[in-house]
Amino acid sequence: MGKPYVSWARYPYTSQQAVDLQWRTDLLPDVPSVLPQGNARSYGDSCMNHGGLVASTRFMRRFMDFDPQSGLLRCEAGLQLADILNVVEPQGWFLPVTPGTKFVTVGGAIANDVHGKNHHLEGSFGNHVTQFELLRTDGSRRLCSPTENTDWFDATIGGLGLTGLITWAELQLKRVPNSAINLETIKYQDLATFFKLSEESEATHEYTAAWVDCLAAREKLGRGHFLRGNHARITQPKPAAAKLKLAMPIDPPLSLVNSLSLRAFNALYYNRLFQERTFATVHYDPFFYPLDFVHDWNRMYGPKGFLQYQCVVPNETSYDAIREILQRIADANSGSFLVVLKVFGKVPSRGMLSFPRPGATLALDFPYHGNKTMALFDQLDEVVVQAGGAIYPAKDAHMKGEHFRQFYPRHDDFKQFKDPGISSSFWRRVMEENT
């Protein structure tokens, strides 16, 4: 078993003091500093509270009510999206928004206002939350919804756990004719084609995203596979879910991800498709959650852990900024297997500190190579700042405080909703330390 309470990238911290909350009536512990935590699937330090405690909801994961007529679901905050799918998918319902792993909790999905491949149509997770209860360290409880305690509702969505603990939440699920996906994969040659494909798919495809070969340089920069899909028709047979699950049962002494394995993987993966276009009907698991197939895959990066980088840059500057970022990564001969590029839509995020906003978003991980990695990140940050973009706290262990404050202009407004008994390593890094 991996260490509980440690963030997914296992960087910068490898241990964390914690208490478990098991029941909705439990109170937050009476300590100087605590932070709500879900399944610790955030990468950096936003779900960590080094020197203080985290209050984990991992044992608070019960359904409270599900109405198969209306698709309204009420559950405890520690319930994972995987459990929700198990129950609602056979009844014709699906998650309105899902990130790239189903092992996140509802509370964590709200607190990071997570997004998925359908952002261009559905917006982010918070857009589908109908109400929740917020528990503060002083023991008070508030029911928050789009009509009640609206300011608290908006502060808590994307609020990084800092406004209090969500004990339970209610979501509006989405009815689908079939959970399987009719998927079209297009092998494309360069960045301009990516943007063209995104634009033409926006109205026709519910789900879009691209996998980018981050080692391809110059005229091939940005080449990759563009994935677009819609839910299958009701009459189509559902493909079976893969039974075999792989696991990374041990911690290798070194990172298995290096520039050699990376080059081989990217070249093989890019050329995996012989044709320019392929069509397939696929089970929702490999489509939405390809990484969940390998349990504890984060361990393959070895004991030093890794970093993830995710930014968004506005449409006006996106082509040049993404080009610049990809070029710098290719030059550094760094980067990873998993580079995802997607264009966000215009549905406004509710949260005061929500990350999703119109523009192009790029996400990738890097094995941690000390200062070399940090120096590259500094360069990338400059590009994002110049472009008027933002970096995603859920994936971050590095951004400077001045940048955070620029990316999230409502941070001052937000402070009045922050619980004085709650803090996180992330918050101290970007708001309280002199950077």
Place this chain on the structure above:
Amino acid sequence: MKNWIIVGVTSAIAESVARIWAERGYKLFLVARNENRLADIAQDLKVRGAASVTTFAMDANAFERHQECFDAALKSMGRIDGILVAHGTLPDQKACETSFNVARSEIETNGLSVISLCTIAANLFEQQRQGDIAVISSVAGDRGRQSNYVYGAAKGMVSIFLQGLRNRLAKSGVHVTTIKPGFVDTPMTASFDKGGPLWASADQVASGIVGAVDKKRNVVYLPWFWWIIMNIIRHIPEFIFKKMKL
């Protein structure tokens, strides 16, 4: 579809077993001492697909109510196919050393209450000529160690009682499964530093329990490698063992 009683369903391991059985559409009769917690769990199991869920609030040490508990289960489910006994406490060993009253109450909770429940179940199932008895004991019951021998003594008593019961009931078609988990990441072990190869999650142990019951296993170590570890520990000669810090 099966009808099961789960005693101590508020335990993280037992609740996780209950979820798996709910997804299979079992009828469940839930026993624990806290009414509100029972209600929360019952609601969850209904949404997950249990055919029916009934709750019964009882302290396991209320021996005089054990028969009533079975009567209520029989009434609500019509038939009982099995019982999982899961409740337990991890005693403060030092407190048990200084006060026999503390030790006695720990032995009551972890040992005697289990034996009382199993006695009633055994007689009922013997009569029905079918039924499964599954009990969570512990690897701690395999050998007494200075760090928790009162808990170990209670669990050891349960393991040996179940051995005899299995022997007695074999001819009646009633099956007895003794479950011996190692280190499990649950609220019971909140004060331990967790993580590493010896620790398992409650979900992992729960699916091991469900598998063991399905396959009518007699004694299971969960995860399996504890069988090796405990074999080694049991075979260390006493003159060496008594000097070890375990």
